[in-house]
Amino acid sequence: MKRRSPTRSAALRRETAALPGHTRAHNRALILQMLYRGTPLSRADMARESGLTRVTVSDLVAELQREGFIVERGVRTASGPGKPAVLLEIARNSHQIVALDLSGHDVFRAVLTNLDGEISEEISIPSPGVTGDEALSIVDDLLEWALQLTTAPVLGVGVAVPGIVDRDQVVRRSVSLDWTGLDLAPRLTSKFGVPVSVANDANVAVLAEHSFAEGSNDLILVKIDRGVGGGLLLDGRPVLGSRLTAGEIGQVLVRPEPGAPRVPIESLITAPAMRRQIEKAVVDGQDKDAVLQRAGRLLGVVLAPLVSGLGLTDVVLTGPGELVGDVLIEALRDSVAERTPSEDDSVDIHVTTLGRDIVLRGAAALVLTERLGIA
Structure with a gap:
């Protein structure tokens, strides 16, 4: 069942155009974020707003179009002589994100979203009191089931875990799941062949609150x-x-x-x-x-x-x-x-106004940040 797309508020703080020595990935993320958070823009608009050269913007846009992340929306109505500007926007349905929430006290949940955070499919597996290897087995089943429902390329998988997760995405300690030193992201990536991002459930929820609930x-x-x-x-x-x-x-x-x-x-x-x-x-x-x-x-x-x-x-x-x-x-x-x-x-x-989906939307936001630099 289709759900209403969450509204988008101000982006998390990000620097402007990268200086020499900064990475191409930074400028790529800057282009994506401008389009993600605002109205359709032309290449000239993006050059002005970002401080990047038009050549750099055109090069990045061409790359993102080839990958399917950006599409042409049409042309801006001309207000004077010259060729009308071509407008560009994010292709919000070009890829899907799989988001998992392992923080519920009696159920593990998974959803599929597009790049706009709109949920299209939801599945769940009861998990009252499960811990250790049994919990890990349910996560495997849940992710396998969710991936079978995808209908577009998978940008990544976001997993929200109750507990302490380090910057290498290792679950250092989850008391409620009885996990210690669990390399969850590499394990799932190796088993399912998709990029996986793991973070604490409350930390991803705050991303959702900022990004989708103003x-x-x-x-x-x-x-x-x-x-x-x-x-x-x-x-x-x-x-x-x-x-x-x-x-x-x-x-x-x-x-x-x-x-x-x-x-x-x-x-x-x-x-x-x-x-x-x-x-x-x-x-x-x-x-x-x-x-x-x-x-x-x-x-x-x-x-x-x-x-x-x-x-x-x-x-x-x-x-x-x-x-x-x-x-x-x-x-x-x-x-x-x-x-x-x-x-x-x-x-x-x-x-929160996001209801019970806040952690799932946060897990999707985590993937957008990790994979595309959209925050």
């Missing part, structure tokens, strides 16, 4: 599902940190009640944990909203220092709709407001 340049995205993760964007740039854990808030210690021992927040506000707490509250005749309000308050304790210290303008949450909704968000807003200066009250705290 997220600001300074935001943290908190993902609540099988675990609790955070993706951080500062000054329009994704931030991982030297230990690859920037934005990861799951192990921050909080007191669930006054006088209680401090515990990692991830032990309290994952989707499974909150569902267990709600079930117990209902059995005890209590209101389930009390569980969600406590979760929001505790999350505010963790996020308030980040909001104030990093100057964040957006805090975006994603997770199961019955848990991550108005009750939790209102408690979170109050908790952050209590702990930050009054001048920080402009921070926008809300649930």
